[in-house]
Amino acid sequence: MKLVTFIKDEKQALGVKVEKGIIDVEAALNENPNNQIQTNVMEIIAGGQEAISKLEDYISTLPVSNEAPFLKNEDDIQWGPCVTQPNKIICVGLNYRKHADETNAPYPEVPILFNKFNNTLTGHKREIAVPKVTEQLDYEVELGVVIGKKAKYVSKEAALEHVFGYCTVNDLSARDLQLRTPQWLLGKTCDDFSPMGPYLVTADEVGNPNNLQLKTYVNGEVRQDSNTSDMIFYVDEIVSYISQHMTLTPGDVILTGTPEGVVLGYPVEKQVYIQPGDEITVEIEKLGTLTNTFVEEK
Secondary structure, eight states, rough: EEEEEETTTTTEEEEEEEETTTEEEEHHHHOOOOTTTSSSHHHHHHHHHHHHHHHHHHHHHHHTTTTTTTTEEEEGGGGOOOOOOOOEEEESOOBBBHHHHHTTOOSSOEEEEEEEEEOOOTTTTTTTEEEETOOOOOOOOEEEEEEEOSSSSSOTGGGGGGGEEEEEEEEEEEEEHSSSSOOHHHHOOOOOOEEESSOHHHHHHHOTTOOEEEEEEEEEEEEEEEEEGGBOOHHHHHHHHHHTHHHHHOOOOEEEEOOSOOOOGGGGGGGGOOOTEEEEEEETTTEEEEEEEEEEOO
């Protein structure tokens, strides 16, 4: 199942992607009531498989047609981040072999972790302001892992059982701020630096997360083209490792690193960072395509 967040009456609303468009769950419930259906993506995540099964069964009963009043065209909605209120956003640095190679960094012996915050969340097709404080804004396509069950001291073998689903994320990075100090936080946490979506895809539709194609386009030009199989630490290893040190809770998001092709990896004379007017598209196999346009900060 593909879950969607969109803006309705200035509030975040839950949608489900179907073949004909996006089902507005709240609007559908107004016409076809069912008090067992949640209308918030965080409640669906917290409800786990039971909530998903109920929602799937409910969607299957709806008379979906082009005239259905609760069916929206993707081009007509205002997208929100597909996960709206994660308790934690945990990121893994230097987790692709070729990305470490291009930045002349040694392969880490354990996952390098840092964090982002909810102020960085935004959605598909939303404009993002290039902060005045950076001259080196970079893109990073990343596989987002969304936790579905409380996880503490989880083994690698059981780790994927705690994953609700996956999404496409652009881990925007202001390199001049990121590298100003040994801590990367400042360059990773400016507003809207984690566009996420368009869909949150449940784990059953994705299968093996360690073999997914992922790409980045800058104004239509392919810049990143790789596969999650190049990760140094796979998803099960990452979830297990983090859970040894902190409790993961439903809705937590883990960003698993980016492959080669970022601006930072180019020779200095060829480094052209994101500018106002640029359009960046990141896509991951089975998870969808996420596009944002960059504007000058006012």
